[in-house]
Structure formats: C-alpha cells, structure tokens
Amino acid sequence: MFPHYHAVIMAGGSGTRLWPLSRRRHPKHLLALLESSTLFQSTVARLQGMFPTARVWVVTVEEQVRQIKQQAPAIPAENYLPEPAPRGTASVVGLAAIALKHRDPHAVMAVLPSDHFIRHTRLFHRLLEAAYLVAQEGFLVTLGIKPTYPATGYGYIQRGEPLGVYADMKAYHVRRFKEKPDPVTARKMLAAGGHSWNSGMFVWRVDVILAEIRRQMPDLHAALERIDAAWDTPQRQAVIEEVWPGLQTETVDYGVMEGAEKVAVIPAQGLGWSDVGSWEALFDVLPTDEDGNILRGGQHISIDARDNLVFVQNGRLQKLVAVLGVENVVVVDTEDALLVCSRDQAQRVKEIVKRLQDEGREAYL
Amino acid sequence: MFPHYHAVIMAGGSGTRLWPLSRRRHPKHLLALLESSTLFQSTVARLQGMFPTARVWVVTVEEQVRQIKQQAPAIPAENYLPEPAPRGTASVVGLAAIALKHRDPHAVMAVLPSDHFIRHTRLFHRLLEAAYLVAQEGFLVTLGIKPTYPATGYGYIQRGEPLGVYADMKAYHVRRFKEKPDPVTARKMLAAGGHSWNSGMFVWRVDVILAEIRRQMPDLHAALERIDAAWDTPQRQAVIEEVWPGLQTETVDYGVMEGAEKVAVIPAQGLGWSDVGSWEALFDVLPTDEDGNILRGGQHISIDARDNLVFVQNGRLQKLVAVLGVENVVVVDTEDALLVCSRDQAQRVKEIVKRLQDEGREAYL
Numbered sequence: 161m162f163p164h165y166h167a168v169i170m171a172g173g174s175g176t177r178l179w180p181l182s183r184r185r186h187p188k189h190l191l192a193l194l195e196s197s198t199l200f201q202s203t204v205a206r207l208q209g210m211f212p213t214a215r216v217w218v219v220t221v222e223e224q225v226r227q228i229k230q231q232a233p234a235i236p237a238e239n240y241l242p243e244p245a246p247r248g249t250a251s252v253v254g255l256a257a258i259a260l261k262h263r264d265p266h267a268v269m270a271v272l273p274s275d276h277f278i279r280h281t282r283l284f285h286r287l288l289e290a291a292y293l294v295a296q297e298g299f300l301v302t303l304g305i306k307p308t309y310p311a312t313g314y315g316y317i318q319r320g321e322p323l324g325v326y327a328d329m330k331a332y333h334v335r336r337f338k339e340k341p342d343p344v345t346a347r348k349m350l351a352a353g354g355h356s357w358n359s360g361m362f363v364w365r366v367d368v369i370l371a372e373i374r375r376q377m378p379d380l381h382a383a384l385e386r387i388d389a390a391w392d393t394p395q396r397q398a399v400i401e402e403v404w405p406g407l408q409t410e411t412v413d414y415g416v417m418e419g420a421e422k423v424a425v426i427p428a429q430g431l432g433w434s435d436v437g438s439w440e441a442l443f444d445v446l447p448t449d450e451d452g453n454i455l456r457g458g459q460h461i462s463i464d465a466r467d468n469l470v471f472v473q474n475g476r477l478q479k480l481v482a483v484l485g486v487e488n489v490v491v492v493d494t495e496d497a498l499l500v501c502s503r504d505q506a507q508r509v510k511e512i513v514k515r516l517q518d519e520g521r522e523a524y525l
Numbered sequence: 526m527f528p529h530y531h532a533v534i535m536a537g538g539s540g541t542r543l544w545p546l547s548r549r550r551h552p553k554h555l556l557a558l559l560e561s562s563t564l565f566q567s568t569v570a571r572l573q574g575m576f577p578t579a580r581v582w583v584v585t586v587e588e589q590v591r592q593i594k595q596q597a598p599a600i601p602a603e604n605y606l607p608e609p610a611p612r613g614t615a616s617v618v619g620l621a622a623i624a625l626k627h628r629d630p631h632a633v634m635a636v637l638p639s640d641h642f643i644r645h646t647r648l649f650h651r652l653l654e655a656a657y658l659v660a661q662e663g664f665l666v667t668l669g670i671k672p673t674y675p676a677t678g679y680g681y682i683q684r685g686e687p688l689g690v691y692a693d694m695k696a697y698h699v700r701r702f703k704e705k706p707d708p709v710t711a712r713k714m715l716a717a718g719g720h721s722w723n724s725g726m727f728v729w730r731v732d733v734i735l736a737e738i739r740r741q742m743p744d745l746h747a748a749l750e751r752i753d754a755a756w757d758t759p760q761r762q763a764v765i766e767e768v769w770p771g772l773q774t775e776t777v778d779y780g781v782m783e784g785a786e787k788v789a790v791i792p793a794q795g796l797g798w799s800d801v802g803s804w805e806a807l808f809d810v811l812p813t814d815e816d817g818n819i820l821r822g823g824q825h826i827s828i829d830a831r832d833n834l835v836f837v838q839n840g841r842l843q844k845l846v847a848v849l850g851v852e853n854v855v856v857v858d859t860e861d862a863l864l865v866c867s868r869d870q871a872q873r874v875k876e877i878v879k880r881l882q883d884e885g886r887e888a889y890l
Binding site for chain 1: 544545824826828829830833835837843844845846847848849850851854856858860861862863864865866867869870873874876877880881886889
C-alpha cells in the first residue's frame with residue numbers, strides 16, 4: 161500500500177519492573193506474558209496486512225539476536241540490526257535510519273517498541289496510515305495516548321493547532337514535548353487538558369530524522385556518518401563495533417523529540433494500548449475473575465482473596481498457589497525467585513533488581 | 526528420680542493449618558519448623574534429665590512409625606505403640622495406659638503432644654515433678670496456660686480451691702473443664718479470670734485414667750480390656766487391629782476431662798509455650814527482624830515490608846524471595862505449592878486443605 165513504509169521494531173530492552181519473570185536472559189519482550197505468543201511476536205503479528213516482512217526491521221542487542229530470530233523466522237536475516245551494546249533509543253533510531261536509507265532513500269519509518277500491548281489492530285493500522293501521510297510532510301509524528309492519571313513515567317505531548325485530517329484521523333501540531341515530568345507538573349498537565357502521553361511509537365521520514373539528529377545530537381550524527389560510509393563495505397560491522405562504545409546513552413525522547421522543530425501528534429484514542437510497564441499494568445490488559453483476581457499459570461485456590469495478581473511460571477511441577485484473605489497483592493513465582501508485592505508499589509520492583517545488581521547476585525538477574 | 530514416671534508422646538497428628546509445609550507424608554511434628562531439629566525431636570530432647578529413654582513412649586499411626594523411629598533412635602523399639610489408624614487422643618491415652626500397666630502397675634504417665642514448643646525446659650521439668658506428686662493423690666492433672674486472648678480453639682480450665690504447693694508449684698482443684706468454647710463464652714471466661722487454657726499436657730496414674738475411661742467411655746474401655754487380655758500373647762497386634770476400626774473417634778478432652786471427677790490444674794506461667802497451631806503462632810516463637818518480619822529459608826530481599834512471615838522450603842535451588850510494600854502477610858513456599866495468606870486469616874488454612882481433599886487433589890495433601 162505504502163511501498164516506502166518500513167517498520168522498525170526496537171527489541172533490546174530488559175523490563176526490570178517485571179522481575180522475577182523478566183530476566184537478563186528472558187527479557188520482557190521475549191516473554192509470553194499476556195498471550196501464548198511473546199510480546200515481540202505479537203508486535204510482529206500486528207504488522208501483518210500493513211507491512212510485508214521484507215519491510216519489517218528489528219534492532220536488538222547482540223546477545224538477544226539468536227532468540228529473537230527464532231521467534232520471527234519470516235523476517236529476512238538482513239533486516240536484523242544488532243547493536244553491540246544498548247545505548248538508548250536515539251542510537252537505535254539512528255542505526256535503523258542508516259540501514260533504511262541504503263535500502264530506500266525515500267523510506268518512512270515507523271518506530272515501534274516490541275514490548276507493548278495493543279488491543280485494536282485495525283485502528284492501529286489506520287493510525288499508522290495517517291502518521292505516514294503526516295510524516296510525508298516533514299513532521300516527526302508521534303501517536304498520543306489519552307492520559308488517565310498523573311503518571312510520571314511517561315512523556316507528555318501538548319497539542320497545538322490542528323494540522324488536518326489524515327485517513328480519517330485528526331493530527332495536531334505539537335506545542336511542547338515534555339519527557340517524564342515531576343508529579344506536580346504531571347498533575348498540572350492532566351488538569352489543563354490538551355495533553356497526550358507519548359506512546360513511544362513514532363513515524364518519520366529517514367531524511368527528516370537524520371537531519372534532526374544532525375542538528376541536536378552532532379556526536380551521534382558523526383558516528384552515524386562513519387557507519388553510513390562503511391555500510392556497503394566489508395567493514396560495516398567493524399565500524400559499528402568501533403564507534404558504538406563511545407556513544408552517549410540517550411533516548412530519542414530527550415535527545416530528539418523535546419527539542420525537535422516540526423512535531424505532530426495523532427491522538428490514538430480507543431487503541432487499547434498498554435506499555436505493560438509493571439505487574440500492576442496487567443490489570444488493564446488481562447481479564448479478572450469475579451473477585452477481581454488475575455490467576456495465571458499453575459493451579460489455584462482462592463478464598464476471600466480479591467484484586468490480586470498471581471503469576472506462576474511452571475517449572476517441572478504444576479505448582480498450586482493458594483491465596484487466602486489477601487487483597488491487592490502481586491505474587492509472581494518462578495523456579496528460583498518469588499515476588500510478593502503490594503499492587504500500589506509495583507513500580508518499585510526495579511528497586512529489587514537494582515539491589516540484586518548492587519549486591520552482585522547475578523543468578524537472580 | 527521418679528521410677529514410676531513415664532512420658533507418653535502423642536505423635537500421630539497432621540497439622541493441616543501449617544499447609545503447605547505440613548503434608549500427609551510430612552506431618553507437623555516431623556518438620557524442622559522452628560529449629561534444626563523437628564518438633565518431635567525437640568519434644569524427646571526436652572525429656573532428657575527427667576525421663577530415661579526406657580520410660581519414654583511414643584504413640585503414632587502405623588504409616589509414620591518408620592520416620593518417627595529414625596528421628597529418635599534412642600527410644601527402645603518396644604516403646605513405640607502404633608495405632609492402626611487415628612481415632613483421637615482418648616484411644617491413644619487408653620492404649621498407652623494398657624502398655625504401661627503391663628510394664629509397671631504403679632505407672633504415672635505424662636501425656637505430651639509431639640508438636641508443641643516450650644521455651645523453658647527447667648520450668649517444664651519442675652511442673653512435671655509437681656504434676657507427678659498431685660497425680661499420686663489420684664487426680665487427673667493438667668498443665669494450664671495463662672490465656673492472652675479469647676481463643677476458641679483451646680479448652681478452658683476454671684480453677685477452684687487451692688490444693689497445695691508441690692515442688693514449689695501451686696496446684697488447684699478444677700471447677701470446670703470447658704473444651705473449645707464459642708466466642709461469647711470465651712470472652713466471658715477471659716474477663717472473669719481464674720481460667721487457664723488447656724495445654725494438652727496431662728499427668729495421671731494409669732489406674733486412675735483407666736477407671737475414668739471405664740466410667741465415661743465404656744465402649745472404649747471394653748475394647749481396651751480385650752487388648753489388655755491379649756497383651757502378653759502373640760495375638761496382641763491382631764486384637765488391636767481388630768478392635769481399632771470400631772472405636773469412636775474422640776479426644777481425651779471431650780471424652781474424659783470434661784466429665785472427670787477429680788481434676789487438678791497447675792498453672793504453667795512463664796513456660797514459653799506455644800502449640801504452634803498456625804502460621805500466625807510462629808510470631809510467638811521465632812525472632813523477627815527490625816521490621817517485624819520473620820524470613821526463614823532461602824534468600825531474602827525486603828523493602829518497606831513489615832510484620833510478614835516468609836517461610837521457604839528449599840528444593841534444588843536456593844530460592845530468592847522479595848517482599849515489597851506488604852504487611853501482615855504469610856508466604857509459605859514449597860516446591861509444589863505456595864500459600865499467600867493474611868496473618869489474621871491464618872487459622873483458615875485448614876479450609877484450603879479441606880478443599881483439596883474435597884476436590885481429590887491428592888498430590889497437594
């Protein structure tokens with residue numbers, strides 16, 4: 161339909177807030193957390209009918225390449241772009257832009273996280289259509305989520321003047337792009353209205369994003385130019401590995417979007433989106449029983465227990481979990497680790513991972 | 526010191542309120558719940574210096590005999606009295622009385638549960654001394670515990686007139702023995718004062734208890750007479766196995782103590798006693814960390830978690846348990862089952878076991 165349209169899946173994260181299920185060797189996007197397929201596989205499947213696999217790209221870290229390829233064998237091998245080490249999404253976007261430029265100088269790229277949930281695929285496709293059309297006009301386009309509480313973990317996008325209607329979807333100029341605000345600012349923006357959360361899904365022309373990187377992140381751009389020059393030579397991978405360690409770790413949100421000149425937003429209402437950003441977030445996505453519990457994996461007995469999440473990763477045994485008289489508790493049981501956490505503290509699970517790192521307890525990471 | 530004094534350990538229970546650690550094949554008294562030794566082993570060890578092992582007896586059910594013997598090899602084989610099946614403590618006491626009578630017609634027996642905790646062994650010995658002296662006067666003697674809340678799971682003993690001082694301990698006539706009262710009655714007795722909880726530890730002469738059984742439980746007594754007649758013949762075990770299935774299941778508390786004529790109580794203040802009757806009871810016995818948590822087994826990380834019990838039975842792996850932001854929760858993790866329970870509902874763990882039984886989920890029992 162759009163022969164210049166490419167999808168770039170970012171699949172290099174870890175997801176420490178989903179510990180102990182999410183681990184270094186089993187990162188979040190490679191877990192079958194919500195369905196029988198992994199989040200990454202669902203992300204790939206969601207592109208069917210919109211992008212042929214020849215135009216689906218995957219950026220990941222080298223240690224995950226093998227696992228990732230096994231999960232999506234239809235994607236051509238040359239569309240996998242391994243980073244030597246994670247350096248944030250700005251360099252991911254830059255690397256993908258170079259690769260796409262060599263395939264198709266007119267490429268438009270949709271940058272998509274690999275570890276989100278989207279309920280309504282048809283609406284998602286329409287949004288991507290609309291974003292493509294807006295991106296053709298030189299905008300950096302972001303899909304905006306309607307905020308439901310004063311979250312401090314998301315970027316906020318303030319809408320400006322209407323830009324027009326594209327594929328039946330309204331697009332707006334962006335007045336301000338504010339990444340991860342403090343609580344007071346978050347509350348103010350929520351109260352003021354006219355803001356969307358940044359979904360982490362972006363659409364732009366390759367030439368436009370490279371120009372913005374050049375303007376705002378000259379060091380990254382210089383590194384990308386070296387990679388660009390070596391792209392069609394046998395030295396491509398050697399150059400990537402040489403320049404990569406010197407890159408500053410930066411997100412595309414801070415590094416590019418906050419300071420970008422020509423940004424548009426398409427509000428993506430009713431998409432059924434979740435970043436599955438914590439155990440608590442599963443309550444937005446998974447069905448509950450009549451007592452409000454989510455009981456997944458293993459066998460269960462629940463007596464006077466309400467609004468709990470119990471997630472069991474079965475090892476050799478079919479584990480029985482009994483919950484009695486507890487409310488709003490998250491229980492995640494794996495073979496070698498067990499998390500018991502109150503739902504309202506679920507964001508803090510990363511503190512456990514931090515402590516394990518600090519104490520060098522590698523086996524549990 | 527008292528050559529007619531025998532200790533009879535009752536070791537046939539199951540302890541369903543300590544599921545999932547306590548299981549059919551690993552009953553409560555055979556668990557190393559509090560110390561490196563099992564509750565049964567601690568019960569045996571507690572008798573040292575008071576009873577030579579030749580005068581320590583163990584009544585248990587046949588399926589536990591092998592395990593029990595391995596845990597206390599010093600007790601002579603002929604002192605193990607296996608029941609063909611559990612029929613309550615009244616028949617346990619009756620069987621032991623017959624066995625003791627044949628060893629020593631003047632025997633005084635101390636009946637002791639195998640699954641309780643007692644902190645102060647020296648005081649325990651003094652109480653047993655005192656009880657022996659009172660029992661010699663023909664009383665059924667019980668050790669009374671000072672009640673701390675209107676429990677409905679214990680028997681209540683109302684003290685009557687003082688009986689005297691024995692081995693420095695005060696003994697009293699018992700006015701009333703009320704087994705497991707309803708909540709209103711329990712509150713009244715607690716408010717009235719002058720009551721003790723029944724510890725389940727009894728001391729009496731063999732001839733006295735047999736006379737009381739004859740008077741109050743004639744069917745049991747008739748069965749015991751048949752066993753008595755066969756005791757020194759090759760038919761002993763065959764007769765036990767023949768009469769046992771016909772016995773009514775009854776506790777010594779209901780069957781004998783409530784209606785007994787000559788009962789004495791010795792208040793056992795400061796004994797540091799616990800029946801370890803539920804996970805909650807472990808807070809009376811085990812030390813807590815500075816946040817009030819008991820963290821046993823495995824490895825732990827605790828962040829803003831208070832007053833929880835985490836009990837991990839390690840299998841092949843050293844399991845890590847992380848508790849975050851929860852309070853007053855009991856977590857018990859075994860290889861094939863996990864309990865998450867609020868502390869104030871810990872008594873209801875037996876309901877989980879009941880449901881497993883009803884649903885025929887034998888593997889978890």
